[in-house]
Amino acid sequence: MQRKIDITELVLRDAHQSLLATRMALEDMVPACEDIDAAGFWSVECWGGATFDSCIRFLNEDPWERLRTFRRLMPNSRLQMLLRGQNLLGYRHYEDTVVDKFVEKAAENGMDVFRTFDALNDVRNVERAIAAVKRVDKHAQGTICYTISPLHTVEGYVKMARDLMDLGCDSLCIKDMAALLKPQPAYDIVKAIKEELGQDVRIHVHCHSTTGVTLVSLMKAIEAGADAVDSAISSLSLGPGHNPTESLVEMLENTGYTTDLDDDRLTRIRDHFATIRPKYSHFMSSITGVETEIFKSQIPGGMITNMEDQLRQQGAGDKRKEVMEEVPRVRKAAGYPPLVTPSSQIVGTQAVFNVLMGEYKVLTAEFADLMLGYYGETIGERDAKVIAQAEAQTKKGPITVRPADLLTPEWEELCTQAQALEGFDGSDEDVLTHAMFPKVASGFLKARADGPQSVAKDPNEVAAATGGSSGADHVRTPIKYQVTVNGTSHDVSVAPA
C-alpha cells in the first residue's frame, strides 16, 4: 500500500522565473497546457508577483488575461499562485480592502490555491489575505519561509505552523527559496508539525535546487509525512530552479510512496519546454551547477548578484568580501529576518552602505522602516542603537502594531488614479494592475492594445549567436567597422547579406 505524494508543477511560474528571468511568454506555455492539465498534478503554479510584473513590464501581456487563459486551457487543474501576503504582488503593504479585492478578483479569474507568505514570517501580514481566500471559498495555504539563524528552531517553525493553521489555512507550505533546507531539518520540521498539529495537517514542501541537496530533502520530508512537494519539468529545472519532476517520480519507485503522474504526458511537457528554453537563453541564469557556498554565507544567489551590481556601480567591486561578511551582522541587527524579497534586498543594500560609508552612518529608507517595524515583527530583537538612528533619520517612531493597521482605505483613490490612465478599461482588474505596479502599469495600459510582445529569440538565431561556428552567423544587428575597400578606408555599418 503506497502513499500518494501530490506534486505541484512549477514550470509556468517559478521555474522560468528562476531560470529565464521570468520572461516566458504565454504563447510558449499554451501548447503544453493540455498535457499539464492531464498529467495528474495536484496543482499548477502559474501566477505570482514576478510573472505579473514581467507581463506588463516586458511582454505587453495582460496578466489577468494570462490567468483566464490558464483557466480555460486547464479546466481540470488547481491553479496556484504565490501571494506576498499584505504586499499582494507588490512591494508595499496594501490596505485591507485592497487585499480583499485582489483575492476576490484573482479567484474570479480562475485562481484556486493561494500560497501566501510574508518575508518576515510575521503571521499578522498574511492574516487578512488568508481570511479573504477563505471568504471566496478557495484554498488558503499558509507559508513558512525557511531560513537558518541562531533563533530559528524546529519548535519555532511548529509554533508558526500552529499560528497559520489557527487562521484557518487549508494547508501549510515550507518554502525554501534559497535551497538551504537540508535533509535532516526537512525531516525534523515536517515530523514535528505533524506530531504537534495532527497527521491530517497538509504540508507542502517547496525547495529550490541551487545547492544540489534538496531532492534528498524532499525525500526526507516525504518520509516524515509531507503530503505534497514541488518540482519543475526536467527541461526547465535545476541550477537556481527546482528539482526535476521526472527525477522525483523515479526517486519514489518501489518505495512506499508514489506520485501517480502520467509518464507520457511528462515526456511531452519536457519535450515542449526543451524546445522553448533555447529561445530565452539570453535571459538564462549563468549558474547551472550547484552553489554550496550559500550554506556558509546563507546569502541567496540572487542577493549576491544584486550586491555585486551595487558595488560595481559605486566603483567598489573590490569590497565584495567585506560586504559578504557584513550581511550576517546587518541581518542580526535587524532581528534575523529570512532573506527573501524584499528583506534580502533591504539587508543587502544596507550592508553595502555600511561598508562604503561606515556602519549605519546612513540608513536606506527601507532599512530604517524595517528597523522601526514598518514591515512587521522579526523573530529576534532588533538592535536598539540602530533603531534610535532610524528614528532620528526618519523622524518616525517605531511601531509594534500590524503595519497595515496604520493604513487608511485606499481603494477609491486607486480607482480614481486608474481612471486617469490612458487605456484603462474600467475593470477592477485594471485598478489592481495599477495598484500593484503604478510606475509600469500606465505604460502597459496605454500599449496593451498592441498585443503581446515576446522577448524570445528564434532558437536558430540563438544557436548561431552562441554556437561554435565562426563567421557571419554571429552578426545580428548592424555593426560599425573600419572597412578597407580597394585600399580606401570607410566607416561602414554592416548587417548580414
Add this chain to the structure above:
Amino acid sequence: MQRKIDITELVLRDAHQSLLATRMALEDMVPACEDIDAAGFWSVECWGGATFDSCIRFLNEDPWERLRTFRRLMPNSRLQMLLRGQNLLGYRHYEDTVVDKFVEKAAENGMDVFRTFDALNDVRNVERAIAAVKRVDKHAQGTICYTISPLHTVEGYVKMARDLMDLGCDSLCIKDMAALLKPQPAYDIVKAIKEELGQDVRIHVHCHSTTGVTLVSLMKAIEAGADAVDSAISSLSLGPGHNPTESLVEMLENTGYTTDLDDDRLTRIRDHFATIRPKYSHFMSSITGVETEIFKSQIPGGMITNMEDQLRQQGAGDKRKEVMEEVPRVRKAAGYPPLVTPSSQIVGTQAVFNVLMGEYKVLTAEFADLMLGYYGETIGERDAKVIAQAEAQTKKGPITVRPADLLTPEWEELCTQAQALEGFDGSDEDVLTHAMFPKVASGFLKARADGPQSVAKDPNEVAAATGGSSGADHVRTPIKYQVTVNGTSHDVSVAPA
C-alpha cells in the same frame, strides 16, 4: 555518535572523463593536488582506461609519468584506479601473466586501490586481476556493475558480492555507470549484502548523476550501511558526471553520518577546477540537465550518441526510434549483459545492424564473440538461434570456459613488438602501454620526447567565441560580406576596427 562515511573524489578521473571527454591535462590537475591530498578523502580516483588512452592519443603525456606525479604530489592519499578486469585498460582479454605484470607495475608506480570490474559481471574475468592485486599487497575492490533486467535481483547481486569476497576482495563497489540506481534498490542491495555477508564487508557506491536521482540513492545506500560513496568536486560535477562532493557533505549535516572533509580545502579545489573547466568547454558534454528517459530505455546516454552517429553515417538518421526499440531485444538475446564498455557498444552496434539489414542477417565480429561466450558468461541464457548464426558466420564454436584460459603466454611477444618501436625506452611500462593500445602507442612513443601537448584553450578565447555580448567581439577572423556603401555593392573582407 556519528558514523563516518568515506569519500572517493573523482575529479582526476571519471569526472573529466564524463564531462570533458577525458581531455584534462596533468598540468591542470597539479595545482589542486595539495588540497586534494589534505582534504580527507578515503581515496583519489585518478587513473583508468580512458585517461590512459587519452594521455597517449590526445595529450602526448606518458600515463605512467602522470601516475608517478600523483604519487609524489599526494603522498598521504590512497590513489585509486578503475581496472577492466582481464581487459586491464584495453578492449580485449589479456593473458594472465600480462595481467600480473600490469598490476605489479601499477602498484610499483604508486597505485593503491584497484577497482576491478567486468562488463558482463562474470567474476571469472576479475579473478586473476584481484589475485594479482592481493599479491602486491594492495587494496582489491571487487565491482558489481549495476543494471536492470528481468533477471537482475537483489539476491543475484548478493550472490555476486559473495563470489567477489570469496576471491579475497578487500571491499566491494556497486558501480552505477548509467545512473539507473534508484533509492530503494540502492538501500535494498546494500542492506542485503551487509546482512548476508556481514556488517564488516566494506561497500562503496559509485553513481553517475545523469538521471538526477542518485544523490538520494547515495543517501539511502548510506542509511543501509554503505561505508563509502563517490563524488566529484562541484565545479566538475552533475550532468553525465557525478554528484557534487560539497552537496554530499551538506546532505549529511546533523544526520547520523559525517564525512569529516575539510571545507576550506574543498572550496579551494572547487575554485581551481572552476577556472579549468572553461578551458575544455569545446569538449564539454552537451547534456547539462538530467536525462530521465534512460529509465525507460535503459540505454546509457553515451550509447545513444554512438548509435545516432552510426545511423547518420549510414544515412539512416530517421531510424533512431526503431533502433532504440531494438536495443532491449538484442540485449535480451545476448543474455541481458549490463550496458557498459564494451558491451554497450557491442549491443548498440548490433541493434543498428538489425534495423538496417534485417534481424541478425549480419553479426558484428564482436557480437558474434559475445554470443559465443568469448567475453564471458551472461546472467541470462543467450538466444540459441543467434548463437548458431554466430557459429556459422565465424566458424568458431561456443565456449563456456573463462575466455583467458584459451590464451597462450604473450608477454615475451609483447616485449619483442615494443622493442621494435621508435622511442621505446626498454621499460615494462612501455611494453604495457604498447600492449594496451598498440595502434596508438607507436605514435606516442615516437613523439613522447616532445612533451605534453595540452588540448585546452585559453579561457578568454573560449569566452569570446561563445560569449553573449553582441557586436564586433564575435568576429575573430576576417569575414566576407556583401556591403552596400553609398548605394554601391562591394565584396569586402571585414575585420574588427
